[in-house]
Amino acid sequence: MMKKIKIKKKEDNAFKKIWDFLWNSNSILSWIIDFILIFLLVKFVIFPLFGLMLGTSLPFVIIESGSMEHQGNFDAWFGLHGGWYLDKNISKETVYSWDFNNGLDMGDIVVVKGNKNQDYEIGDIIIFSVPKQPTPIIHRIIGKTEHYYSTKGDHNDGQNYYEGMVFKEQVIGKAALRVPKLGWFKLFLYGKFN
Numbered sequence: 001m002m003k004k005i006k007i008k009k010k011e012d013n014a015f016k017k018i019w020d021f022l023w024n025s026n027s028i029l030s031w032i033i034d035f036i037l038i039f040l041l042v043k044f045v046i047f048p049l050f051g052l053m054l055g056t057s058l059p060f061v062i063i064e065s066g067s068m069e070h071q072g073n074f075d076a077w078f079g080l081h082g083g084w085y086l087d088k089n090i091s092k093e094t095v096y097s098w099d100f101n102n103g104l105d106m107g108d109i110v111v112v113k114g115n116k117n118q119d120y121e122i123g124d125i126i127i128f129s130v131p132k133q134p135t136p137i138i139h140r141i142i143g144k145t146e147h148y149y150s151t152k153g154d155h156n157d158g159q160n161y162y163e164g165m166v167f168k169e170q171v172i173g174k175a176a177l178r179v180p181k182l183g184w185f186k187l188f189l190y191g192k193f194n
Contacts, residue, residue, distance in 0.1 A: 021033075022034060022037070047059065047060070054111070054112060054113050054114060054173070054176075055113065055114040055115050055116075055173070056112050056113065056114025056172055056173040057114070057172065058112055058114075058127060058136065058172050058173065059111065059112055060109055060110070060111060060112065061109070061110045061112055061127055061136070061138055061175075062107070062108070062109055062110075062183030063104050063105060063106050063107060063108045063109075063110065063138065063183065064106065064135065065106060065153075066105075066106050066155055067139065067153030067154070067155050067156050068103045068104040068105075068125070068138065068139065068140070068153055068154045068155060069103050069104070069105050069106065069154070069155045070102050070103035070154060070155070071155075073102070074096060074101055074102055077102075077103070077154070078092055078095065078096075081154065081155070081157070082095070084152075084157065084158065085142075088142065088143070090122075090142065094123070095123075097123070098123035098124075098140070099123065099124070099125070099175070100125055100175060100178060103154045103155065104125070104138070104154075104175070104178060105180065105181070107180075107181045107182070107183045107184035108178050108179065108180050108181060108182075108183060109178070109179040109182050109183045110125075110127075110138060110175045110176075110177070110178055110179075111175075111176045111177035111178075111179070112127050112172065112173035112174065112175065112176065113173055113174050113176035114172060114173030114174075115173070115174075118171075118174065120141055120144070120149065120171065120174055121141065121144075122141050122142060122143065122144060123140065123141065124140070124141050124174050124175075125138060125139065125140050125141075125174065125175035126138070126139070126140075126141060126149065126151065126166070126171050126172075126173070126174050126175070127171070127172040127173050127174070127175070128149075128151070128166050128170040128171045128172060129170050129172060130162045130170070133162075136172055137151075137162070137163075138175065139151040139152055139153045139154075139163060140152060140153070140154060147167065147168065148165045148166055148167045148168065149166045149168070149171070150163060150164055150165070150166070151163045151166055
């Protein structure tokens, strides 16, 4: 009986030392280990849980470029870029009615909602993969057929070569929520400034 009590006390004591080291120590080693543990927790627990809840393999996206920026209010943006939409018979009122009608800024975090059976609408902002490109694209649907979508970045003057036909199988999900500027930390960390 005494051996079990001693072993339990040693285990409790070891746990307390580890806990104290991780949460109360200000050493560089404890900070490094804390950072690694947080990274592992986010990557292998939190991220997959949100992916499961939101129905997508990519529940969060950080905006890495200025292709969706408006840089000002809606009227100023439409004054610069609205001609393209008007040429496609998309009125200013229609564009104004779309979700995220003031665009998405570099450094924003976007919460992505996925659904394999979803039929997205013109005006929705979708996240889609492009063959031979390491990161997915987040742009707005400006046209659709039964089999594919046509997209465009709000700030872009035209479509990129890969946007004319975005097949439904390429779509990862739809922008559901925007968290402004919190993604700058990752952009700074990885040096992704365009």
